[in-house]
Amino acid sequence: MVGDPGIAVTSVVRAPGSFTARTVAGVRSETVRSANLSTILRELHFRGPASRSELVARTGLTRSAIGALVGELVKAGFVDEQRASSDGSPGRPSPVAAPLAERNVTVGVDVAVDSLGVAAIGLGGNVLHSIRVDRPRARIDVDATIDDIVAMVRDVERLLAPECRIFGVGVSVVGLVNRTDNTVAIAPNLGWRDVAFGTRLHHALGWRTEVVVSNDADLAALAELRRGVAAGVRDVLYVWGEVGVGGGLISRGEPITGAAGFAGEIGHLPVNPDGRPCRCGAVGCWETEIGEGTLLERGGRSPEGGRDAVDALLADAEAGVDAAVEALRAQARWLGIGLAGLINVMNPSMVVLGGLLGRVFPFERDDVAAEIEARAIESSRRGVRVVTSGLRGDAPLVGAGELAFEAVLADPMGALTNVTSRR
Numbered sequence: 001m002v003g004d005p006g007i008a009v010t011s012v013v014r015a016p017g018s019f020t021a022r023t024v025a026g027v028r029s030e031t032v033r034s035a036n037l038s039t040i041l042r043e044l045h046f047r048g049p050a051s052r053s054e055l056v057a058r059t060g061l062t063r064s065a066i067g068a069l070v071g072e073l074v075k076a077g078f079v080d081e082q083r084a085s086s087d088g089s090p091g092r093p094s095p096v097a098a099p100l101a102e103r104n105v106t107v108g109v110d111v112a113v114d115s116l117g118v119a120a121i122g123l124g125g126n127v128l129h130s131i132r133v134d135r136p137r138a139r140i141d142v143d144a145t146i147d148d149i150v151a152m153v154r155d156v157e158r159l160l161a162p163e164c165r166i167f168g169v170g171v172s173v174v175g176l177v178n179r180t181d182n183t184v185a186i187a188p189n190l191g192w193r194d195v196a197f198g199t200r201l202h203h204a205l206g207w208r209t210e211v212v213v214s215n216d217a218d219l220a221a222l223a224e225l226r227r228g229v230a231a232g233v234r235d236v237l238y239v240w241g242e243v244g245v246g247g248g249l250i251s252r253g254e255p256i257t258g259a260a261g262f263a264g265e266i267g268h269l270p271v272n273p274d275g276r277p278c279r280c281g282a283v284g285c286w287e288t289e290i291g292e293g294t295l296l297e298r299g300g301r302s303p304e305g306g307r308d309a310v311d312a313l314l315a316d317a318e319a320g321v322d323a324a325v326e327a328l329r330a331q332a333r334w335l336g337i338g339l340a341g342l343i344n345v346m347n348p349s350m351v352v353l354g355g356l357l358g359r360v361f362p363f364e365r366d367d368v369a370a371e372i373e374a375r376a377i378e379s380s381r382r383g384v385r386v387v388t389s390g391l392r393g394d395a396p397l398v399g400a401g402e403l404a405f406e407a408v409l410a411d412p413m414g415a416l417t418n419v420t421s422r423r
């Protein structure tokens with residue numbers, strides 16, 4: 001956490017007698033100010049432009065405090081404040097504060113099996129510029145990936161306004177990530193193991209800004225919770241499937257992370273002891289039944305066919321070609337079986353299907369519903385809605401940008417010391 005204000009206060013309060021009450025109060029008021037700046041910037045980032053009156057109502061701070069704090073954020077270049085035209089209500093019109101998206105960005109990077117994505121995300125959450133390139137499966141080693149990302153980031157950087165400041169880089173990787181050191185522990189679908197990806201990309205970019213790395217499904221879930229169909233929902237099962245399958249499990253508004261942050265690997269839920277070998281080394285994991293390769297194989301195509309082959313299979317299914325219809329029915333059955341188990345465990349109010357699973361769901365809705373009906377406990381399934389991702393394939397990219405905003409939102413003024421300016 002950048003500049004966690006709580007630490008400074010604790011050390012001062014615990015220090016022996018040499019500190020006067022005034023010093024402690026001074027540090028405290030500084031801490032409170034920093035926390036309040038954070039609160040206001042979060043409001044504007046997540047909920048959009050707001051008048052001073054609205055900020056008073058939402059934060060419980062006084063009008064004069066809001067005025068001073070917004071003034072600081074304006075001076076620091078985070079916010080623009082414009083005088084609102086009077087809406088006819090009595091009293092002075094309240095100026096409207098808006099996040100300055102073009103001036104304050106993070107860079108989101110998505111390392112998928114078939115493609116790389118890079119986007120500039122503005123304060124306030126809009127994607128300002130975005131590039132995605134397909135890549136051959138032969139080009140997924142770490143060095144080639146970093147070279148390609150750096151080239152794409154430079155392309156996006158050229159599109160940014162001259163006064164733009166880059167506050168961080170967030171990376172989504174299709175694999176297990178150790179969040180404490182931004183290392184990819186294992187990415188079976190890329191063939192990576194123990195790769196210090198955050199550090200290596202940081203050096204390759206040569207920026208001051210921090211590079212943070214996380215799992216693609218976790219970031220897709222984060223994006224969906226903040227910007228997508230699950231906004232405001234507190235108990236969400238997010239299932240992200242492409243070649244592999246991952247998940248984001250949100251309970252009471254908080255992600256379930258597990259002891260070391262590896263929770264949510266629902267793709268490796270054992271479902272079929274007589275099934276196919278999985279890239280993780282086990283047999284019959286859920287992703288071996290609902291992943292892209294198996295869908296294509298069941299439809300009589302090469303499992304390595306990728307997105308184009310899936311598109312062709314879906315077109316066949318629409319035209320009523322038996323092999324394609326049957327392949328989707330088999331996938332739907334296994335999708336429903338796994339979801340029923342997870343619904344029983346988690347009791348979510350919403351299940352969001354993203355990536356490939358979002359694309360196939362319109363074909364599989366009835367079969368999936370029948371499996372859930374047959375297998376999930378009635379009290380748990382009664383309240384659950386199964387929906388597809390609103391952000392589609394860009395969910396991990398948007399989530400990566402959001403992850404990189406965390407440090408700015410936690411301590412806006414502290415983040416200014418760690419910024420990369422456009423040259």
Ligand SMILES: [Zn+2]
Binds near residue numbers: 267268285
């Ligand atoms: Zn597995």
